[in-house]
Amino acid sequence: MHIWRCAGYVASVSPFGGNKPDNERTLALAVVCVAQFVVVLDVTIVTTALPAIREALGFSDAQLQWVFTAYALVFGGLLIFGGRVADLAGRRRTFLIGLALFTVASAGCALAWSPGVLVAARVLQGAGAALLSPAALALLTTFTEPGESRRRAVGWWTAIAATGGASGWVLGGLIGESVGWRWVFAVNVPIAAVALVIAPRALRADRPARNASRLDLGGALTATAGLALLVYGLTSAGERGLDRVATWLSLLLAAIAFVIFVRHEGRTADPLLPLGLLRSRPVAGANLTAMAITASTSPAMYLAVLYVQQLLGISAGLASLLFPGVNLGVIVGSFAGPRLLARLRARRALVTGFGGIAIGTMLLLLLPDGGLPVVQLLMAFAVMGVGLGIASVASTQTGTDAADSAYRGVASGVLNSAAQVGTAIGVALLLPVAAAVGLDTMTGYRIGFVGAGAIAVAGALASLLVPAAARSRSKSPQRSEIRPVKDAADVENSAHVGNGEL
Numbered sequence: 001m002h003i004w005r006c007a008g009y010v011a012s013v014s015p016f017g018g019n020k021p022d023n024e025r026t027l028a029l030a031v032v033c034v035a036q037f038v039v040v041l042d043v044t045i046v047t048t049a050l051p052a053i054r055e056a057l058g059f060s061d062a063q064l065q066w067v068f069t070a071y072a073l074v075f076g077g078l079l080i081f082g083g084r085v086a087d088l089a090g091r092r093r094t095f096l097i098g099l100a101l102f103t104v105a106s107a108g109c110a111l112a113w114s115p116g117v118l119v120a121a122r123v124l125q126g127a128g129a130a131l132l133s134p135a136a137l138a139l140l141t142t143f144t145e146p147g148e149s150r151r152r153a154v155g156w157w158t159a160i161a162a163t164g165g166a167s168g169w170v171l172g173g174l175i176g177e178s179v180g181w182r183w184v185f186a187v188n189v190p191i192a193a194v195a196l197v198i199a200p201r202a203l204r205a206d207r208p209a210r211n212a213s214r215l216d217l218g219g220a221l222t223a224t225a226g227l228a229l230l231v232y233g234l235t236s237a238g239e240r241g242l243d244r245v246a247t248w249l250s251l252l253l254a255a256i257a258f259v260i261f262v263r264h265e266g267r268t269a270d271p272l273l274p275l276g277l278l279r280s281r282p283v284a285g286a287n288l289t290a291m292a293i294t295a296s297t298s299p300a301m302y303l304a305v306l307y308v309q310q311l312l313g314i315s316a317g318l319a320s321l322l323f324p325g326v327n328l329g330v331i332v333g334s335f336a337g338p339r340l341l342a343r344l345r346a347r348r349a350l351v352t353g354f355g356g357i358a359i360g361t362m363l364l365l366l367l368p369d370g371g372l373p374v375v376q377l378l379m380a381f382a383v384m385g386v387g388l389g390i391a392s393v394a395s396t397q398t399g400t401d402a403a404d405s406a407y408r409g410v411a412s413g414v415l416n417s418a419a420q421v422g423t424a425i426g427v428a429l430l431l432p433v434a435a436a437v438g439l440d441t442m443t444g445y446r447i448g449f450v451g452a453g454a455i456a457v458a459g460a461l462a463s464l465l466v467p468a469a470a471r472s473r474s475k476s477p478q479r480s481e482i483r484p485v486k487d488a489a490d491v492e493n494s495a496h497v498g499n500g501e502l
Contacts, residue, residue, distance in 0.1 A: 027202040029153055032136040033160035034195045035099055038188045039129040040161050042071060042106075043423070044168025045175075045184055047305070052181040059115050066119045069235050074126030075133075076420035077228030080273060081220045083134035083413025091135045091142065092203045098131030099199065103192040109185035130413075137412035139203060141400050151338035151397065158392040159334030167327055174320045216271055218264050223273065226257030227417055234424035237432065273410055282346075283411070285465030286399030287418040289350055292459025293357070293391050294419045295426035297384060300361050300452040301326065302427060303434060304377070307445050312372060325378040329385020336386070337393025349394040350463035356387020358456040364449045369442050391459070398466055426455060 046053075046068055054064050086094040105128055108121035140153055175183050233250030265271040278284065301323075308319040333353070340349045363380035367373055399415045434448035 027198070028204075029140065029156060031195050031199050031202045032095070032139055033157055034191065035095070035132055035199075036136050036157065036161045037164040037167075038106075038192055039075075039102065039133050040164035041168050041171070042125060042129070042185075042188065043075075045172040045187075046071075047168065047172060047302075049172055049176040049181040049184045052176055053118070056181060057112065057115050057118060067122060069232070070119050070122040071126045071129075072235065072420065072424070073228050073231050074123050075129045076231040076417060076424070077224045078127060078130030079134060079417040079420065080223050080227070080410060080413040082130040082132075083138070083410040083416075084216070084220070084273070085131065086135035086138055086412075087410055091139045092199075094131050095135040095139060095203065096196070096199055098128045098133075098135060099192060099196050100128070102128030102132055103189060103196060104128075106185050106188035106192065110182045110189070133416050134410070134413035137396070137400065137415070150401075151341055151393075154397045154400075155334050155338040155393050158337065158389060158396055159331045161392075172320070177315070216265075216268055219261060219268065219271055219273065222257050222261040222264060226254050226261055227421070229254035229257060230421060231424050234421070234428040237428040273414065278414075281465050282398050282401075282467060283414075285350075285462060286395050287414060288462035288465065289354075289391065289395045289459050290399065290415050290418040291422035291425070292354070292455055292462055293388060293395065294422035295429075296354075296357050296361065296452045296455040296459060297388050297426075298423040299426040299430040300364065300384065300449060302431065303445050303448045303452075304364065304381075306439060307367065307442075308377075310439060311442070311445070312370065314372070322374065322377050323381065325381035326385040326388075329382040329387075330389045331385075333386035333389020333391075334393055335389075337390045340390060341394055341397060346394045346398045347463050347466045350391055350466060351460045353387045353389070353391025353394060354456045354460035354463065356390065357384055357459075358387075358453045360384025360387060361449050361453040361456060365446050367442065367445070387456075394466075426452070 050064055050067060053059060053067055059067070082094070082098070102125055105121050105124035109118060109125065112118035112121055137157065140157055141150065171187070172184060175187065229250045233247050233254060236244065236247045236250060262275065265273055265275055305319070305323075308314045308322060333356070337349065337353075340352060344352065360380050360383040363376065363383060366376055367380075396415065400411055430448045430451040433451065434444040437444040437447050439445065
């Protein structure tokens with residue numbers, strides 16, 4: 001429902017203007033946003049359907065986690081690889097392949113007849129999402145110009161993407177109780193299929209990058225292995241505790257893979273991820289803040305779901321009606337984000353957003369042990385959602401603008417990877433602590449909410465890495481060679497074009 005409302009609004013109020021080329025770009029924006037919505041939606045929508053899936057397909061308690069983990073693991077592990085494939089093979093082509101794979105895999109999940117089939121289909125879903133997501137964000141930067149049009153486009157992108165994640169908590173319970181768990185996956189199919197039909201017409205073909213035939217397979221393998229092991233280790237820590245050998249072994253192997261990756265990237269002539277990209281202050285700030293956004297909001301929302309269903313005893317369907325407050329807050333924050341970004345610039349906009357997240361999590365501390373505190377919940381969700389939207393716009397804009405156009409795909413992949421890792425870190429750190437104290441009273445929940453607020457404060461501190469002010473340039477830089485990273489002035493200038501500052 002959120003998708004079609006937003007797509008309709010985009011079509012009626014173009015962020016680019018009223019002429020035909022701008023209308024084409026508006027349709028392109030709607031396509032990439034809708035595709036990103038279903039990709040992010042599938043991270044959270046399955047959570048509330050897990051008990052029904054276990055009963056229907058005969059999952060054991062140990063196996064059931066893989067319905068969630070398989071998708072997150074492959075999605076997070078292949079994101080950088082998918083972003084570089086988009087740069088080299090063409091972003092539209094990669095987008096279409098990823099969307100087609102995601103659609104077919106979603107249908108496979110809905111039709112699954114055994115635990116093994118469902119987990120295998122979730123693996124394919126994650127692979128499709130890893131190709132689709134960075135290609136979609138990179139495409140957005142190709143059909144928008146730096147300045148007001150891109151800020152608005154990023155605002156729409158952030159609103160739809162963040163709403164997808166927040167909607168999972170709402171739609172999962174409603175769909176699971178009304179029409180059954182299979183529709184939790186089947187709902188993706190018609191939406192993605194329509195986007196797949198429109199996409200070839202809405203998205204203009206782009207040329208692959210130079211040396212398109214050269215893909216750093218060594219870097220791709222080590223980066224994918226490192227990210228997959230890291231996500232698995234963190235997810236295992238959140239679900240099974242920190243005292244398991246498998247958890248520490250996964251994290252150790254992830255560290256080794258990353259060391260090998262960095263050494264390899266420093267020596268290869270055509271790296272998967274130029275190390276200069278990671279040494280850039282704007283890129284580092286964008287990725288750390290992207291990680292902090294999900295590390296603070298994901299466990300807070302997860303604990304809120306447990307609070308409503310387990311402590312208050314509210315059914316999943318009724319509990320789902322409380323969570324649209326987050327969606328609305330995200331939409332408001334995402335649309336306010338571009339204006340705040342223009343006025344406050346990236347650093348202050350990020351601090352403002354994290355302030356909202358911290359206040360929202362602190363409001364959750366006021367929740368009682370019983371009753372149904374609708375007003376308190378909606379107020380906390382709304383404030384947290386607004387902060388999430390504002391911070392996400394600033395982080396996304398900074399991270400993509402900091403990279404040269406030839407590396408927008410891989411920069412988008414790194415940003416998405418940071419968000420996935422942030423979710424895993426937040427859940428792994430806070431849920432075991434809250435559960436150890438006890439989730440049968442408010443004490444455990446409050447400890448978790450305090451931890452989420454502390455991570456939001458850490459994100460505000462990470463925002464200091466983002467340049468505070470722009471330095472005007474008298475002329476554009478020479479484009480005689482591909483530069484993986486723009487300097488701080490370039491990033492800030494691109495974020496303020498169209499506002500009379502240049």
